[in-house]
Structure formats: structure tokens, C-alpha cells
Amino acid sequence: MSDGFGLVVRFALRDDLAAREFDALWARTLDGITANEPGTLTYVIHRPEGEPLTRVFYELYADRAAFDAHEAQPHTRRFLAEREQYLASVEVTFLDVIAGKGAVQ
Template identity: 70%
Template sequence: MNESYGLVVRFTLRDADAAAAFDALVARTLEGIEAAEPGTLVYVSHRLHDEPLTRVFYELYADRASFDAHERQPHIQRFLAEREQYVSEVEVTFLDAVAGKVRAQQ
């Protein structure tokens, strides 16, 4: 587990229409992640119960190289460029794993 590389990203969205468009962009981006990123172990977008304009992503990669490969993917470059029109604030927190369970890659 100590080689894994994780982060949490908190997005504050501009309004309800932006939130819907952002969620659609995320769904399209996930198709690329699932098809082309074996080192991406977890990539989940969460909606907060009491904050409808907030999304929190939890991302876990096999290692730093897998994260770097993720960032270079065309679908991620497209996501990073397109998200700006929907987002008013982004907060990124990088994580060091202390303990936990990660399902083995298949």
C-alpha cells in the first residue's frame, strides 16, 4: 500500500446547470479512464448530501507513475480544459496512505 498515490479534489460548481454539465463531463471522462488506465485503482466522484453544488473526487493510483500517466491522457486533458466553465473553486489534497485495503488489480 505504501507505493500507492492518492488525492482528494473538492469542486465547487457555479450553479445547478453547471453541476449537471459537470456530472455529464465526468461520466464521459470515466469512459476513458476505464478503457485506458490500468494504474488508476479508484476514481470516484461524490455528491455531498447537503451541498448540491459540491463534488468531491477520491482518486487512488498504483503509484506516482500511474498518476502521471493519468494526467497525460487525452480524456483527462479534455476534462481539465472543459471543467473550467462549470467550476468556481477547486481544492486538491494529496494523500499518503497509512493503512487500508485496496483490491488487487485484475
């Protein structure tokens, strides 16, 4: 497998209004990621079944440098600065890729 670098982020949102605003924020951010980040291989947002106030992000990057480039983007910096007002909690798990099959959309 490549030098892939990934993470899973679990966001607990404050309430329904916060969830709607958070979803609008990540949608704008995803547009920037899609248009400007070739090193971001996978960036998928999930809402777990039965957990309407939870979002889980799965992110996979070509390598640590691609993740660092992602973090430096204006759209990502805006997301990181604005997200806190919507959150009850956040949990981040960094992942070193061992093996697998890449997702195709």
C-alpha cells in the same frame, strides 16, 4: 502497503446548469479512465449530502507514475481544460498512502 498515491479533489460548482454540464463531462472522462488506465485503482465521484453544487473526487493510483499517466491521457486533458467554466472553486489534497483496505466494486 504499496507505493500508492492518491488525492481528494473538492469542486464547488457555479449553479445547477453548471452542475449538470460538469456531471456530463466527468461521465465521459470516467469512461476513458475505466477503459484505459490500469494504474488507476480507484476513481470515485461523490456528491456530499445536502450539497447539490459540490462534487468530491477520490482517486487512488498504483504509484506516482500511474497518476502521471492518468494526467497525460486525452480524456483527462479534455476534462482539465473544460472543467473551469463550471467551477466556483476547486481544492486539491494530495495523499501518500500509509495503510488501508482497497475498495472493490
